[in-house]
Amino acid sequence: MSPEDIELIRQHPDFIQLVRRKQRLYWSLTAAMLVIYYGFVLLVAFSPAHLGQSLSGGVTTVGMLVGVLIVLTAFALTGFYVYRANNVIDPLNEKLKQECAR
Amino acid sequence: MKRLLALFLLPGLLATDLAVAAENSARPLNWTAIGMFMVFVLFTLGVTRWAALRTRSTRDFYTAGGGMTGFQNGLAIAGDMISAASFLGISAMMFLNGYDGLLYALGVLAGWPIILFLIAERLRNLGKYTFADVVSYRLEQTPVRLTSAFGTLTVALMYLVAQMVGAGKLIELLFGIDYVYAVMLVGVLMVFYVTFGGMLATTWVQIIKAVMLLFGTSFMAFMVLKHFGFSIEAMFAGATAVHAKGTAIMAPGGLLSNPIDAISLGLGMMFGTAGLPHILMRFFTVSDAKEARKSVFYATGFIGYFYLLLIIVGFGAIVMVGTDPIFRDASGAIIGGGNMIAVHLAQAVGGNLFLGFISAVAFATILAVVAGLALSGASAVSHDLYACVIRKGRATEQQEMRVSRIATLCIGVLAIILGLMFESQNIAFLSGLVLAIAASVNFPVLFLSMFWKGLTTRGAVTGSLAGLVSAIALLILSPAVWVNVLHHQQALFPYSNPALFSMSLAFFSAWLFSVTDASPRAALERGRYLEQFIRSMTGIGASGASKH
Numbered sequence: 332m333s334p335e336d337i338e339l340i341r342q343h344p345d346f347i348q349l350v351r352r353k354q355r356l357y358w359s360l361t362a363a364m365l366v367i368y369y370g371f372v373l374l375v376a377f378s379p380a381h382l383g384q385s386l387s388g389g390v391t392t393v394g395m396l397v398g399v400l401i402v403l404t405a406f407a408l409t410g411f412y413v414y415r416a417n418n419v420i421d422p423l424n425e426k427l428k429q430e431c432a433r
Numbered sequence: 434m435k436r437l438l439a440l441f442l443l444p445g446l447l448a449t450d451l452a453v454a455a456e457n458s459a460r461p462l463n464w465t466a467i468g469m470f471m472v473f474v475l476f477t478l479g480v481t482r483w484a485a486l487r488t489r490s491t492r493d494f495y496t497a498g499g500g501m502t503g504f505q506n507g508l509a510i511a512g513d514m515i516s517a518a519s520f521l522g523i524s525a526m527m528f529l530n531g532y533d534g535l536l537y538a539l540g541v542l543a544g545w546p547i548i549l550f551l552i553a554e555r556l557r558n559l560g561k562y563t564f565a566d567v568v569s570y571r572l573e574q575t576p577v578r579l580t581s582a583f584g585t586l587t588v589a590l591m592y593l594v595a596q597m598v599g600a601g602k603l604i605e606l607l608f609g610i611d612y613v614y615a616v617m618l619v620g621v622l623m624v625f626y627v628t629f630g631g632m633l634a635t636t637w638v639q640i641i642k643a644v645m646l647l648f649g650t651s652f653m654a655f656m657v658l659k660h661f662g663f664s665i666e667a668m669f670a671g672a673t674a675v676h677a678k679g680t681a682i683m684a685p686g687g688l689l690s691n692p693i694d695a696i697s698l699g700l701g702m703m704f705g706t707a708g709l710p711h712i713l714m715r716f717f718t719v720s721d722a723k724e725a726r727k728s729v730f731y732a733t734g735f736i737g738y739f740y741l742l743l744i745i746v747g748f749g750a751i752v753m754v755g756t757d758p759i760f761r762d763a764s765g766a767i768i769g770g771g772n773m774i775a776v777h778l779a780q781a782v783g784g785n786l787f788l789g790f791i792s793a794v795a796f797a798t799i800l801a802v803v804a805g806l807a808l809s810g811a812s813a814v815s816h817d818l819y820a821c822v823i824r825k826g827r828a829t830e831q832q833e834m835r836v837s838r839i840a841t842l843c844i845g846v847l848a849i850i851l852g853l854m855f856e857s858q859n860i861a862f863l864s865g866l867v868l869a870i871a872a873s874v875n876f877p878v879l880f881l882s883m884f885w886k887g888l889t890t891r892g893a894v895t896g897s898l899a900g901l902v903s904a905i906a907l908l909i910l911s912p913a914v915w916v917n918v919l920h921h922q923q924a925l926f927p928y929s930n931p932a933l934f935s936m937s938l939a940f941f942s943a944w945l946f947s948v949t950d951a952s953p954r955a956a957l958e959r960g961r962y963l964e965q966f967i968r969s970m971t972g973i974g975a976s977g978a979s980k981h
Contacts, residue, residue, distance in 0.1 A: 332964055332967070332968075337963055337964050337967060340967050340971075340973070341963060341967070346967070346970075349970065349971070350970055357550040357551060358550075360546065361547055364543060364546045364547055365547070367543075368539070368540075368543040368699065368703065369696065369699065371539070372699045373692065373696075375536065375685045376691065376692035376695040376696075377692060379684055379685040379686075380684075382684050383680075383681075383683065383684030389666045389669075390666060390669040390670045390673050390683060391665065391666050391669050391683070392532075392683040394532060394683070394684050394685065395532070395535075395669070395683060395744075398532075398535045398539060398744075399741065399744075401539055401542075402539070402542060402741055405542055405543055405545065405546050405733060405737060406733050406737045408546045409545065409546050409549050409729060409730045409733045409734075410730060412546070412549060412550060412726075412730075413549075413726055413727060413730045416554075416723075416726055417723070417726075421723065424972070427971060428971065
């Protein structure tokens with residue numbers, strides 16, 4: 332890329348929008364995952380008794396359910412990201428690429 | 434009534450006697466397992482031959498020509514993560530401590546969404562063969578490549594040792610082959626796959642093994658559930674009834690009781706995965722950022738599914754293996770040690786034939802993972818050190834390929850020697866330590882190089898070195914080495930995981946030595962960030978797949 336190309340892309344409205352949308356998507360999802368995981372870690376460290384409570388009177392504990400839910404949430408978040416990236420970000424990216432190729 | 438009781442106990446007693454007898458005499462060769470493993474080896478050698486015919490350029494060798502699909506790469510990544518250390522180690526931790534085993538699994542899994550959101554697409558858009566391509570994108574080649582290659586080799590070799598030690602013991606136990614020969618066999622096959630078949634063979638071996646392991650573990654989990662009438666509650670009830678710790682196994686125990694240790698371990702697990710060179714390398718095997726993205730989605734799904742199965746395997750084993758005297762020796766300890774739980778369970782649910790299958794899969798797992806590690810180490814030597822630093826980009830493809838093959842051979846020999854030296858270490862623990870080092874050495878500079886305009890060569894180099902030195906120093910001073918290995922009275926560093934401190938130090942030194950860098954070179958490097966940012970966000974200018 333020549334310095335002119337770089338400057339052109341930097342000021343391109345589609346590029347500005349792409350960056351804004353992409354950043355909002357990945358920073359918010361990253362924050363969500365970090366909060367979920369480290370929230371869990373802190374719960375384990377400070378209040379393990381909460382996780383040891385019985386879920387519904389039986390042996391299965393709240394902690395076991397939370398563990399399984401974290402696995403499922405992690406998968407769901409990646410799925411959501413891929414869905415948004417494929418359907419919202421990529422078309423914008425393609426448009427930008429075509430306009431810059433011209 | 435007494436007689437009836439004796440009748441029930443008799444088969445158990447007999448079995449114990451048999452087991453003791455087996456323990457005392459030399460362990461017989463397990464022909465079912467050996468036969469199945471031979472089939473796997475022959476098949477994968479066929480794959481290697483097929484791959485060798487398609488491996489002509491350096492691009493083919495390092496990245497399988499960039500032609501893997503997202504699904505294939507996702508399976509291969511999952512295969513790298515569900516190693517023998519996690520299959521045997523995590524199920525053993527669940528067997529011994531219950532819930533604490535799950536904490537390990539969750540830490541590794543939680544790192545994957547982060548890798549997807551922040552790393553995967555950028556890596557594909559910016560890099561070509563190794564993650565050092567990305568770090569050195571706008572920085573000075575020689576110093577950055579040198580430190581990145583050093584970081585790659587440290588992590589790859591340590592991980593390799595962890596896998597080799599596990600492999601040796603496992604194969605000795607499962608197949609009746611001596612530890613020395615077992616380690617050598619793994620080393621030789623690994624070198625064979627990598628030197629001839631390159632990344633294409635390494636990836637397909639990993640995919641085949643991942644499918645076998647997922648199938649085998651699914652079957653085990655299904656049989657455990659069937660044993661308990663498909664009731665998870667019944668399984669947990671059974672486990673808490675017979676486990677020495679009772680209902681305590683259903684809640685967090687001692688593993689993360691200290692908040693600092695808990696966060697440190699979590700950070701190491703999460704960001705360590707994002708610093709493993711053999712994992713990062715996989716993002717270059719797909720055609721573009723979109724496929725890279727898809728591969729993490731599939732990988733997260735497979736890894737998550739596998740860990741959910743391990744809960745069933747681990748807790749099921751408490752009842753089905755723990756209470757069966759056939760799996761214990763005369764002193765009441767589990768035959769072959771704690772790491773053999775999953776293998777014993779295979780015998781309990783599927784008899785000798787399935788035991789043979791799981792044994793062969795466990796062996797295959799180790800082979801597939803070590804092949805990936807060897808390839809990442811070799812590419813650091815041949816691409817980063819030889820082609821970019823020594824020859825300054827003037828080496829021909831043939832020369833570079835030859836160096837990478839020689840490097841693979843050297844790594845193979847080194848792995849065998851180290852594998853023989855470090856015989857007695859808990860394998861899950863050891864791979865946890867590798868993650869802490871990867872999180873401190875590779876991840877901070879990789880992250881900063883992509884996200885922070887201000888990073889300069891001086892900052893990147895000091896950041897990696899600070900991470901490496903502090904991670905290793907703190908490990909040596911920690912209870913695991915200072916007390917357990919070196920037999921001192923008290924550890925100088927009270928926490929068992931250094932990641933929180935060494936990773937922070939790496940980030941801090943990278944920042945400090947960058948912002949204080951007033952050289953003209955640093956100004957140029959900051960100026961090149963915009964071009965890198967555009968390419969990382971849009972893929973404009975990124976390398977595509979090679980045509981076959």
